[in-house]
Amino acid sequence: MKEFQLIEKFFKPLTNSNKAAQGLIDDVAKISLKKNEELVLSKDLFIEDVHFLAKDGAFKIASKLLRTNISDLAATGATPLYYMLGFSKNDSVDEKFVKEFCRGLKSVQDEFGLCLIGGDTVKSEKLIFSVTVFGSVKKNKIMSRNNAKIGDLIFVSGTIGDAFLGLNKSENIFLKNRHFFPTARIELGKKLLEKNLSKCAIDVSDGLLSDLRHICEASKITAEINLNQIPISASAQKFLAKNSAITILDLISGGDDYELIFSSNPKNRKKILQLSKDLNLDISCIGEFKKPKSKKFSITLFDEKNQKIKIKKFGYEH
Amino acid sequence: MKEFQLIEKFFKPLTNSNKAAQGLIDDVAKISLKKNEELVLSKDLFIEDVHFLAKDGAFKIASKLLRTNISDLAATGATPLYYMLGFSKNDSVDEKFVKEFCRGLKSVQDEFGLCLIGGDTVKSEKLIFSVTVFGSVKKNKIMSRNNAKIGDLIFVSGTIGDAFLGLNKSENIFLKNRHFFPTARIELGKKLLEKNLSKCAIDVSDGLLSDLRHICEASKITAEINLNQIPISASAQKFLAKNSAITILDLISGGDDYELIFSSNPKNRKKILQLSKDLNLDISCIGEFKKPKSKKFSITLFDEKNQKIKIKKFGYEH
Numbered sequence: 098m099k100e101f102q103l104i105e106k107f108f109k110p111l112t113n114s115n116k117a118a119q120g121l122i123d124d125v126a127k128i129s130l131k132k133n134e135e136l137v138l139s140k141d142l143f144i145e146d147v148h149f150l151a152k153d154g155a156f157k158i159a160s161k162l163l164r165t166n167i168s169d170l171a172a173t174g175a176t177p178l179y180y181m182l183g184f185s186k187n188d189s190v191d192e193k194f195v196k197e198f199c200r201g202l203k204s205v206q207d208e209f210g211l212c213l214i215g216g217d218t219v220k221s222e223k224l225i226f227s228v229t230v231f232g233s234v235k236k237n238k239i240m241s242r243n244n245a246k247i248g249d250l251i252f253v254s255g256t257i258g259d260a261f262l263g264l265n266k267s268e269n270i271f272l273k274n275r276h277f278f279p280t281a282r283i284e285l286g287k288k289l290l291e292k293n294l295s296k297c298a299i300d301v302s303d304g305l306l307s308d309l310r311h312i313c314e315a316s317k318i319t320a321e322i323n324l325n326q327i328p329i330s331a332s333a334q335k336f337l338a339k340n341s342a343i344t345i346l347d348l349i350s351g352g353d354d355y356e357l358i359f360s361s362n363p364k365n366r367k368k369i370l371q372l373s374k375d376l377n378l379d380i381s382c383i384g385e386f387k388k389p390k391s392k393k394f395s396i397t398l399f400d401e402k403n404q405k406i407k408i409k410k411f412g413y414e415h
Numbered sequence: 416m417k418e419f420q421l422i423e424k425f426f427k428p429l430t431n432s433n434k435a436a437q438g439l440i441d442d443v444a445k446i447s448l449k450k451n452e453e454l455v456l457s458k459d460l461f462i463e464d465v466h467f468l469a470k471d472g473a474f475k476i477a478s479k480l481l482r483t484n485i486s487d488l489a490a491t492g493a494t495p496l497y498y499m500l501g502f503s504k505n506d507s508v509d510e511k512f513v514k515e516f517c518r519g520l521k522s523v524q525d526e527f528g529l530c531l532i533g534g535d536t537v538k539s540e541k542l543i544f545s546v547t548v549f550g551s552v553k554k555n556k557i558m559s560r561n562n563a564k565i566g567d568l569i570f571v572s573g574t575i576g577d578a579f580l581g582l583n584k585s586e587n588i589f590l591k592n593r594h595f596f597p598t599a600r601i602e603l604g605k606k607l608l609e610k611n612l613s614k615c616a617i618d619v620s621d622g623l624l625s626d627l628r629h630i631c632e633a634s635k636i637t638a639e640i641n642l643n644q645i646p647i648s649a650s651a652q653k654f655l656a657k658n659s660a661i662t663i664l665d666l667i668s669g670g671d672d673y674e675l676i677f678s679s680n681p682k683n684r685k686k687i688l689q690l691s692k693d694l695n696l697d698i699s700c701i702g703e704f705k706k707p708k709s710k711k712f713s714i715t716l717f718d719e720k721n722q723k724i725k726i727k728k729f730g731y732e733h
Contacts, residue, residue, distance in 0.1 A: 122560060125457045144539045169442040172442070221543075225460065225539070225543050227460055241440070243438075
């Protein structure tokens, strides 16, 4: 399949005829912004045998690629608009692969309301995909990881550890789907920004502890969290009950959750409870940001007996 | 070297403290536009053993990566503003490599006035780099490959074929530099747009014939060009005189020139001559766009005796 055919047959339909894509006839795309809008951008590389396996199949690969990249936008409160795709081919990439890959992209486009506007196709031995994703926010309104304040509560959406177990530890379909089809918390991010409930968020990609530490370092602050307040799904609890080699400490350093950690002033607790109901999404308070005692901006973890637990592993460096 | 150190020590200085980069503390960047401006974007993947060799060295690899990507902006008339970088590491990537790589990026930043605003670092076996580059144009003013009109003259900047010879055929330093350090014709593109001299341009990456054919297909038009009007450098002419196995036909299908092909109404000929003087850049008229005789939108090539020459190879598909 020539590049031209690939683009005409499979990629062009993903543009939804949006004029930013310019019909994919040039090597460039073009974006206009409304007055009072800013563009938020994120870029990810996705590499065979590092971020995915060929045996995962094109649908799952494409789906995870786009979902995880959109998750970076969720953490800022932005609304997804467009993406550009770097697409590599090798001998294993046939028409069926491309078709399934594009079906995967389309399913995410439809769920989050964005479209393809350009990219690049190349040949390579191992499969490599690269996505740059674009969203919009109102000017000077964006959540960032350096805005946590002393006394803010620490919240996390959804449940933690499912994706870690779903990768290669459990055959449970819920856990597996949580790995391959993470739900970028776009609606939550937008509402937090809109209702002025948070100025600081991050998405959990490296692991709850690791990403919370990113907030601590950027905000120059300390976090105190309680292990028994970490939200764990019923499927994950069942798994832990049967497999003593894996503990909740593994789940909070496991990564790939793509839930949001965010800070909020305690006065907002009720509003966040209401938001949780409105979005039909669990939101748990797992701790509080405190004044750092030294220049070490990190996390103190307490167990159910309020005893400090030593953290051996924070997370996974992709 | 950890990702954090890599970013702090080497990548952060490349942001020139531009606020779009947000200090590289988040996974996102943020772009504002002036009223009446649009953003032009291009994305390229750059893969070891396909687009470069490890032995080229980090400085040359980085330089070519950014220069070729900016060239896509030149063809639209945009002014480069920012770029995002996807950077991969393997065991061959030590501190010295990263330092040289960033020195290569910096040299291009300084020449074209853009800065880094974000990206992603990953591990991979083969080296992979990905760049998304951002430029600005005035609203609704952009050159595109689908705007060539019947009767327009066909111009090309600089000289053609140097990079093809410099890749692995000649040890001549001028030709080698033309391969590794192509000059994106940003100033030319901007002036063509500003002075309303062209609405249609493309940069030569796949080869003069191949990229001119892209214009023909997008504009649904035919091009007639004359072989003896193709601009060839003194170094390339010397090479051809000594190496009968390689002809000018190889040069115009060779690729990697990163010169601009553009269309212009014949009435602009004098102004283009003046622009050539102002920019101290050769601009040659190589032919004319004609009404297509069939639905085949392609190129007719004439030799010095005005005889048609059959085109066997248009260019290189990257």
